[in-house]
Amino acid sequence: MDTLHVINPSFPTGQVVVSRGVYDLACEKPDFARFIQESLNRHVECDWGDVDDEDKETNNQALKQGLRLLSAYNDDRFPKHGVATIWIITEADRSATTILFPNEY
Structure with missing residues (x-):
């Protein structure tokens, strides 16, 4: 898996890290690695992905108040377990951004 890049984020991301499960699948499947990069790009542009409207509004408020941000992105091409x-x-505190599967939380 190549290094993830963030260009012109709407907020500081801190260090971007991925979980072991995400990393392993990205190494196996280049299309999944591209999906991760695309999802990260959406996250830093305040496109919160596949969360409901209430969670989107929570993220918008969290952005203003300096609270934790959570996005979710679905792609049925890459089911794992x-x-x-x-x-x-x-x-x-914007010190880190973590990419993980929900079951790794």
């Missing part, structure tokens, strides 16, 4: 979703979480 029945999971086709990744989460991207940026910590409240």
